[in-house]
Amino acid sequence: MPCKTLLASGIAAKFTEELRSLIAARADGPPTLVGFLANEDPFAAKYAEWTGKTCEETGIKFELRRVDRESLEEAIVDANGDVRVNGIIVYYPVFGDRQDQYLQNVVSPTKDVEGLCHQYCYNMYHNVRFLDEEKQRKCIIPCTPLAIVKVLEHIGVYNSILPYGDRLHGKTVAVINRSEVVGRPLAALLANDGAKVYSVDVNGVQVFSRGPGIALARHKVAEVSEKAEEVLPLCDVVITGVPVESYKVDTSTLKDGVVAVNFSSYRNFPDSIKQKASLYVPSVGKVTVAMLQRNLLRLAEYQHM
Ligand code: NAD
Structure with a gap:
């Protein structure tokens, strides 16, 4: 059959390799990603497990924090203010309604590896590709x-x-x-x-x-x-x-x-x-998780700048 089937693992491999060498070369050591799991959704738990495994492969420090959903907002605010945390991911759905949108905007844009906050969404829809006039910092795009x-x-x-x-x-x-x-x-x-x-x-x-x-x-x-x-x-x-x-x-x-x-x-x-x-x-x-890590690395660089 002439159709060529391409697996995500093969496509992700070159990104993983690139990430691994960039992370190994960082003067500040590996960046830290904090994941918040505040639901019982099996897909979310699987995604969190998978994030952990792929971070291990590239050398990123991944910390999964299980919190109850009523404490999630405060936990995000703490992570926003913690200089040891370079990126934050929340495994949705949490409330499954507009409150999830609110939480997406509680995550600081400087740590939003998923690119779900208003500023990044607005820039994406408006075809604004850089965060600064000097075009040094590209906008963060949602991972999938x-x-x-x-x-x-x-x-x-x-x-x-x-x-x-x-x-x-x-x-x-x-x-x-x-x-x-x-x-x-x-x-x-x-x-x-x-x-x-x-x-x-x-x-x-x-x-x-x-x-x-x-x-x-x-x-x-x-x-x-x-x-x-x-x-x-x-x-x-x-x-x-x-x-x-x-x-x-x-x-x-x-x-x-x-x-x-x-x-x-x-x-x-x-x-x-x-x-x-x-x-x-x-x-x-698998490419989605590679993009999550790529976004993290980019944000860690911006925090340094
Ligand atoms: P969602 O329920 O929010 O959206 C589903 C979309 O499909 C809606 O726009 C709906 O109108 C449309 N749809 C449903 N039935 C349809 C039909 N018969 N014809 C045409 N359109 C139809 O779901 P979502 O969050 O976008 O997730 C969709 C799927 O993608 C899920 O299986 C999810 O697990 C998967 N997903 C994968 C990744 C990844 O990285 N691989 C990331 C996010 C979501």
């Missing part, structure tokens, strides 16, 4: 959307001959998921990089793009009346994140040679994807 960007760079969907910021010009992408944590930021990032993105969710389809000739400085969003099955045949890349086991993309609707990427914990593509896709990435979790 960033991991998917890195996967697309790795497999050559980004055209490195084009200028930085325009490297998806001419590409049409579908993102099946429009959650605030992954699908919507991902559609915005890809559109800001020049792609035409069909953002698909249970309620319909939106288009994120910088318009004809990518003339706009940042993406705009438009509602469209087409259904998912009408837009999928137009797409060079289809990225899925539907959190339901029964959901499967109808591969007969996809373009021959499509690039297929799944970030859901369930397999959203049936086995027949291998007869349709040129490249298939069945999961991205």
Whole structure:
């Protein structure tokens, strides 16, 4: 079969290697990441365990703090003020409502390795790439959307001959998921990089793009009346994140040679994807954890600056 399947572990390996040598070379010793686990969610516990293991591989000090959710805010405030802590990650959902959004903004932007605070989200949607006028400090991007960007760079969907910021010009992408944590930021990032993105969710389809000739400085969003099955045949890349086991993309609707990427914990593509896709990435979790560490290192550098 001509389809090439790429595992996240292989894609993450070069980042892990790079992180390991950067961490070993740090004059201040390894950076410290503190994780807060304040729920009984098995996926969150798994993610926390996994963060610990990967941090061990790269030399990052990882400290998991189990707290009850009523004490979480104070625990975050303490970690914000503790100079020994370089980065903070909270395993969500905690309350599962707006209070989680509030907590995302309690984490200091200087320690927000997940890039979930308002300042980083605003900059991402507005295509503001640097935190300072001198362009010394790049903005922090949320880990899973960033991991998917890195996967697309790795497999050559980004055209490195084009200028930085325009490297998806001419590409049409579908993102099946429009959650605030992954699908919507991902559609915005890809559109800001020049792609035409069909953002698909249970309620319909939106288009994120910088318009004809990518003339706009940042993406705009438009509602469209087409259904998912009408837009999928137009797409060079289809990225899925539907959190339901029964959901499967109808591969007969996809373009021959499509690039297929799944970030859901369930397999959203049936086995027949291998007869349709040129490249298939069945999961991205390991790249996400590498991005978390990359963000930590970046923040540790900024704290030094
Ligand atoms: P969510 O429930 O917040 O969002 C799900 C999205 O899928 C929504 O936009 C919804 O409208 C859409 N959707 C649901 N059914 C659909 C359908 N039939 N057709 C089209 N769209 C549909 O979930 P989430 O937090 O975005 O997580 C999604 C999945 O991604 C989960 O499986 C989660 O575990 C996984 N995830 C993976 C990573 C990673 O790094 N690998 C990170 C975060 C989340």
